[in-house]
Amino acid sequence: MSRYEEFYRQSVDAPEAFWAEQARLIDWKTPPTQVLDASRPPFARWFVDGTTNLCHNAVDRHLAARGDQPALIFVSTETGTEKTYSFRELHAEVQRTAASLIALGVAKGDRVLIYMPMVPEAAFAMLACARIGAIHCVVFGGFASGSLAARIEDAEPKVVVSADAGSRGGKVIAYKPLLDEAIRISKHKPPAVLLTDRGLAPMALTAGRDHLAAELNLKHGGTEVPCTWLAATGISYTIYTSGTTGKPKGVQRDVGGYAVALAASMKHIFDGRPGETYFSTSDIGWVVGHSYIVYGPLIGGMATLMYEGLPTQGIDKQPDGGIWWRLVEKYKVTVMFSAPTAVRVLKKQDPALLKKYDLSSLRALFLAGEPLDEPTARWIAGGLGVPIIDNYWQTESGWPIITIANGVEQKPSKFGSPGVPMYGFRVKILHESTGEELTGANEKGVVVIEGPTPPGFMQTVWKDDKRFVDSYWKSIPGKMVYSTFDWGIRDEDGYFYILGRTDDVINVAGHRLGTREIEESISGHAGVAEVAVVGVADALKGQVAMAFVVPRDGGAVTNAGAALKLEGEIMKVVADQLGALARPARVRFVNGLPKTRSGKLLRRAIQAVCEQRDPGDLTTIDDPATLQQIKQLLSSD
Ligand code: ATP
Numbered sequence: 257m258s259r260y261e262e263f264y265r266q267s268v269d270a271p272e273a274f275w276a277e278q279a280r281l282i283d284w285k286t287p288p289t290q291v292l293d294a295s296r297p298p299f300a301r302w303f304v305d306g307t308t309n310l311c312h313n314a315v316d317r318h319l320a321a322r323g324d325q326p327a328l329i330f331v332s333t334e335t336g337t338e339k340t341y342s343f344r345e346l347h348a349e350v351q352r353t354a355a356s357l358i359a360l361g362v363a364k365g366d367r368v369l370i371y372m373p374m375v376p377e378a379a380f381a382m383l384a385c386a387r388i389g390a391i392h393c394v395v396f397g398g399f400a401s402g403s404l405a406a407r408i409e410d411a412e413p414k415v416v417v418s419a420d421a422g423s424r425g426g427k428v429i430a431y432k433p434l435l436d437e438a439i440r441i442s443k444h445k446p447p448a449v450l451l452t453d454r455g456l457a458p459m460a461l462t463a464g465r466d467h468l469a470a471e472l473n474l475k476h477g478g479t480e481v482p483c484t485w486l487a488a489t490g491i492s493y494t495i496y497t498s499g500t501t502g503k504p505k506g507v508q509r510d511v512g513g514y515a516v517a518l519a520a521s522m523k524h525i526f527d528g529r530p531g532e533t534y535f536s537t538s539d540i541g542w543v544v545g546h547s548y549i550v551y552g553p554l555i556g557g558m559a560t561l562m563y564e565g566l567p568t569q570g571i572d573k574q575p576d577g578g579i580w581w582r583l584v585e586k587y588k589v590t591v592m593f594s595a596p597t598a599v600r601v602l603k604k605q606d607p608a609l610l611k612k613y614d615l616s617s618l619r620a621l622f623l624a625g626e627p628l629d630e631p632t633a634r635w636i637a638g639g640l641g642v643p644i645i646d647n648y649w650q651t652e653s654g655w656p657i658i659t660i661a662n663g664v665e666q667k668p669s670k671f672g673s674p675g676v677p678m679y680g681f682r683v684k685i686l687h688e689s690t691g692e693e694l695t696g697a698n699e700k701g702v703v704v705i706e707g708p709t710p711p712g713f714m715q716t717v718w719k720d721d722k723r724f725v726d727s728y729w730k731s732i733p734g735k736m737v738y739s740t741f742d743w744g745i746r747d748e749d750g751y752f753y754i755l756g757r758t759d760d761v762i763n764v765a766g767h768r769l770g771t772r773e774i775e776e777s778i779s780g781h782a783g784v785a786e787v788a789v790v791g792v793a794d795a796l797k798g799q800v801a802m803a804f805v806v807p808r809d810g811g812a813v814t815n816a817g818a819a820l821k822l823e824g825e826i827m828k829v830v831a832d833q834l835g836a837l838a839r840p841a842r843v844r845f846v847n848g849l850p851k852t853r854s855g856k857l858l859r860r861a862i863q864a865v866c867e868q869r870d871p872g873d874l875t876t877i878d879d880p881a882t883l884q885q886i887k888q889l890l891s892s893d
């Protein structure tokens with residue numbers, strides 16, 4: 257048995273002993289004596305009688321050894337700001353914010369909704385909530401009023417923390433009017449709003465409700481707010497899933513299990529060490545931002561680099577496709593975390609930019625959020641010369657479910673596969689209608705997790721245990737297992753491959769095909785920059801595949817002849833690789849694909865448009881024009 261296999265076996269065969277050991281990676285006020293309570297499946301309660309605090313573990317704990325070392329490095333290429341906070345400074349800022357929240361009436365268990373751009377004040381607010389036992393609910397900055405209002409109603413916050421504006425590619429997005437409108441349409445009216453004024457957009461203040469952070473900060477500068485010791489099984493935060501497949505779900509997370517899971521992942525998966533710098537390009541509005549911009553690196557004693565801006569603009573606001581690599585060099589980043597969608601943006605830049613900087617500090621680049629196609633993986637791996645580690649997880653899991661744990665044992669990655677199940681996750685592939693476990697190599701089925709789920713995993717759906725059980729644990733006949741709603745296979749070496757969402761599986765004349773398989777094959781064509789494949793109802797075949805391609809050069813979008821030629825070539829590639837059945841009925845060329853604000857393909861929306869249905873909830877769509885172009889293409893037939 258390899259070292260990792262042994263480690264994994266211990267985690268699933270003797271989870272209590274395994275996690276008791278991991279629990280030593282964090283500080284406890286009261287160390288737990290009972291590690292797991294799984295008496296009420298599918299609910300798993302970790303470190304039941306322990307008490308601790310996330311903010312203590314992220315900040316206070318490090319003051320003695322590294323108080324003057326960097327904790328939070330803020331870089332905004334939108335405002336041209338670059339600022340470093342030491343652990344001591346972070347400690348002061350967080351206490352100041354905590355004091356302001358307390359002054360606004362926030363107590364343990366109250367919700368604080370954070371609707372903020374990528375600024376340090378957002379991290380201060382999250383940590384301040386954790387410090388006093390308030391439950392934070394971060395909503396992606398810039399979401400439309402409707403989506404924000406729905407979240408305000410669900411969270412019923414005492415306070416909303418916000419700012420005058422965010423900025424994206426030099427374009428200022430005023431948040432305050434969006435927030436005002438959201439509060440106007442929400443049934444719940446938050447009694448107080450705490451506002452950071454960045455001086456980007458004018459703000460109208462509502463007397464009695466709205467407070468400027470700067471004014472409260474003056475009052476509370478230097479105030480000491482001790483950490484409130486919380487039950488490990490208490491609630492740290494709620495966060496909504498990305499809404500790729502439908503209405504977002506409010507994922508609720510605990511305190512102690514989450515702290516342990518993150519501390520363990522910093523060591524075993526990310527191999528990040530105290531005193532080093534971690535750079536995640538995600539956003540605090542997403543789970544990756546919670547786990548690996550704010551809590552994980554800080555708990556691990558690392559500095560976290562928080563970045564506001566596009567990957568293609570410099571601090572001087574001039575175009576710079578090398579900005580991220582410049583930052584890796586400058587701050588000696590050892591661990592970097594991004595998404596395939598960001599790498600695809602960089603791929604359009606001059607490849608020489610990857611060679612321009614000294615990237616020798618970098619140990620690995622982790623990518624997550626959607627499938628990492630092989631051409632993109634090869635491109636970035638070749639350019640950086642460090643391991644590119646795909647990791648598969650969900651908002652629900654809080655940390656990677658499937659990846660490579662190089663901190664335990666160096667193991668090679670395989671292109672197209674995120675890797676193997678992480679310790680604590682009993683990942684299985686089941687037949688989606690019989691529930692039978694598929695153990696053979698390359699058998700396709702639903703990727704599920706058997707309980708008890710490990711520390712850090714969602715506790716439940718906020719305010720709705722029934723929805724948690726019904727929506728996640730009852731989809732496989734005869735078995736109570738957690739469904740990821742992803743479709744996958746495992747190869748002969750135990751590496752998993754995610755083939756798409758179960759919703760996206762296409763049934764062509766009785767054959768089951770993951771859209772991802774077809775996309776992977778299409779993206780192998782040199783003329784293809786991006787592709788989405790959806791299944792569309794067909795009277796004859798049940799379903800056919802339709803492909804939407806963003807060509808590398810725009811010719812095929814505007815020129816019918818070029819389109820016809822490229823379409824033929826793509827059809828041939830798919831037929832050669834996957835067989836004639838998988839060949840899309842049509843390949844259409846577009847300027848861009850509809851994605852969520854987190855950069856995920858909105859296949860369900862494309863599919864709905866193809867079938868002339870209403871695309872449904874589009875609140876999380878990034879660029880509605882992309883869907884419009886598809887509509888026009890289809891109607892011009
Ligand atoms: P919703 O659940 O609201 O529809 P969502 O599933 O997109 O939205 P997230 O929790 O942000 O919300 O995304 C998790 C999903 O992203 C996974 O279930 C999987 O489909 C996809 N995913 C994440 N990482 C990877 C990866 N490395 N490879 C393949 N797919 C991935």
Ligand code: MG
Pocket residue numbers: 497501650
């Ligand atoms: Mg999901």
